[in-house]
Amino acid sequence: MIFTLVIGLTLALVLGMLAQKLKLSPLVGYLVAGMLAAQPWWGEPVDAHIVEDFSHIGVVLLLFGVGLQFHIKDLLAVQKVAVPGALVCMLTVSLLGMLAFHFLGMGDVAWVNSLMFGLCVCVSSTVVLTRVLGDNRVLQTPTGHTALGWLVVEDMFTIILLVLLPAVFGGQELGPALGMMAVKLTLLVVVVALFGRKVIKQVLTYISRYCSDELFTLAVLVCALGIAVLSATVFNASMEFGAFLSGMVVGQSKFASRAASDALPMRDAFAVLFFVSVGMGFHIGGLLEHWPLALATLAICMLAKPIMAAIMVSLLGKPMRLSLMVGGSLSQIGEFSFILATLIAGTYKLLPMEAVNVITGVAIVSITLNAALYRFVPLAVHKLEDRGIGTQHAHADSIPAAADDVYRILLVGYGPCGELVSQVLRRHDMEVVVLEMNVDTVARLHKEGLPAIHGDASNRTILRLAGVEKAKAIIISSAAAPAMPIASAARSLNPDIRVVAHTNYIRIAQAIAQSGDAHAFAGEAEVALAMTSHMLRSLGATEEQVMRECGENRRRLMGENA
Structure with a gap:
């Protein structure tokens, strides 16, 4: 072992x-x-069986982690797009997968088996998507929020499938089985949500006060595995559903953050064994033997699903950029496909193991290509917007040219930083035109009678609509915005424009500051200087000493242009 x-x-x-x-x-x-x-x-x-046994713990902890981090507010914030979009997209992909398996699969198969295959390939990987969005710094943007809300719908769909499988394919008559399952699940939810919540809260409170850290970690592990086993043995539900439920209960308590920090590393270690066990069952020869099905499934996951997702987001009123970015992030399958496929094939024998092999191969390829595909999407969007495609919604909101006596400033981003800057500048009779990627924020500004353009500020078409040729300055208030491309695009249309930028990193701020009439504020430097100033003042330093020390350190960090 x-x-x-x-x-x-x-x-x-x-x-x-x-x-x-x-x-x-x-x-x-x-x-x-x-x-x-x-x-x-x-x-x-x-021994593959040993790895598989440990991987079962990984699956339970994986679902516990999903429940722990399940926040319905993520869904409610984007429900008008995520709910209908995800449901229609999953239905379409499931039907395409079902047809592909039925006509290109393993011989003459029943439609129910084909449906199971389609369901396995209709859900994207949470792990992969959050990683790709994080690496591209769009996790906390409208694109990230929409994609995460979309994933919440897919997660809920997967949980419902895990609940229904034992009732539908447990060997009993469907009607009575579903009725009994509904009763048992209701009891399980009541027991865990009411009785379990109080017990878990009291146990974790006692252990956190009087016991060691390792006992708290052990208590969280017992909660996850205990409720999972309870749901399977007493209520005849899947262990995965029980684990998800226990994660939700702990996640709504005051111990959510500590439980996450203690339990998620264990989840990651066991989940690795789950993915290793899936890889051990993969045979490339079997994939090549069923290459038509593999290619069709790959096309469904990497072409049909993102295209369908982009169409749905666009039809639901979102701009082209957000539609394509969300669609690109969903062009893969991962852990939930593995969980469903191994359960359906191993426990209920509704799929041959060769089908699981195809799903594994497609997952490996789609996950590998997803990051590259997602990095290509912004470039494609940029090219389309340069040709005026996808910016039609902004033309109606174009800003009239500024009069000679008006001091126009373009403000990129309208988060807390941008909003404060805008309020101060407007109080001093300056005309502020906001360029914002969040279409809801732009709509709110329009209702308030404030000039705003929805679009990417690094796009010349958007800058022209905002009146960049007559602007005196452009302020990049959001560190998430690509400061260098925005500054370059603005200067290509107005060489005299002044650039003021907010960035996360000193190296980017230095590059901007050296590019002409520009000043950049790096989060790394500003936080360090603010903390230094605070400590010097608390130790009795004079204001002159504080200013001198900060000035010297600013020049050291940012260069002579600071």
């Missing part, structure tokens, strides 16, 4: 690091590690 765990985890570590170095998801490394661990190279055979 130890040999098996060492080989599996070591390969996962090395290949996960390599994948991350190549800017791929570590999941690719874990799956390839499983493929290598299954080879007869190690002198002693690697």
Whole structure:
């Protein structure tokens, strides 16, 4: 057993690091590690059953983590787009997957088996999507919020499937089985939500006050596994649903943050073994044998699903850029596809293991290509917007040219920083034109009678609509905005414009400051200087000493242009 765990985890570590170095998801490394661990190279055979047993714990903790981080407010914030968009998209992808498996699958198969295959490929990976959005710094943007809300719908859909599978395919008559399942699930939810919440709260409160940290971690683990086992043995529900439910209960308590910090590392370790076990069951020969189905499934995941998602987001009133960015982020499948496929094939025998093999191969390819595809989407959008495609919504809101006696300033971003800057400048009779990527914020500004343009400020068409040729300055208030491309685009249309930028990093601020009439504020430097000033004042330094010290350090950090 130890040999098996060492080989599996070591390969996962090395290949996960390599994948991350190549800017791929570590999941690719874990799956390839499983493929290598299954080879007869190690002198002693690697026991796939041991890895599979540990992977079951990983699945339970994976669903516990989903419940722990499940926030309905993420869905409510974008419900008008995420709910109908995700449901229609999942239905379409499921139907396409069903047709592909029925006509290109493993011989003459029943439609119910084909439907199971379609359901397995209609959900995207939360792990991959959040990583891609985070790497591209759009997680906290309208694109990120919409994509996360979309994933919440897909997660809920997966949980419902995990609940229904035992009732529908448990070997009993469908009507009575569904009725009994509804009763048992209601009891389970009541027991966990009411009785369980009080017990869990009291236990965790006592342990956090009087016991060691490792006992708190153990208590969280017992909650996750205990409720999962309870749901399976007493209420005949899936362990995955019980784990999700226990995660939701703990996640709504005051111990949510501590439980996440303690339990999620355990989840990650066991989840790695789950992905390794999936990789161990993958055989490239079987994938090549069923290459028509594999290619069709890959096309469904990487072409049909993102295109359908982009169409739905666009039809629901969102701009082209957001539609394409959300669609691009969903062009992959991952952990939930594995969970559903292994459960459907292993427990209910509704899919052959060759189908799981195809899903695994498609997942490896789609996860590998997803990061590259997502980096291509903004470039494609930029090219389209340069040609006036996708900016039609902004033309109606174009800003008239500024009079000679008007001091016009373009303000990129209208978060807390941008809003404060806007209020101060307007009080001093300056005309502020906001350029904002959040279409809801732009609509709110229009209702308030304030000039605003929706679009990417690095796009020349958008800058012209905002009247950049007559503007005196452009203030980039959002650190998430691409400051260098925006400054370059603005100067290409108005060489005399002054650039003031907010960035996260000193190196970017230095580059902007050296590019002409510009000044940049780096979060790294400003926080360091503010903390230094606070400490000097608290120690009795004079204002002159504080200003001198900050000035010297600012020049040291930012250069002589600071």
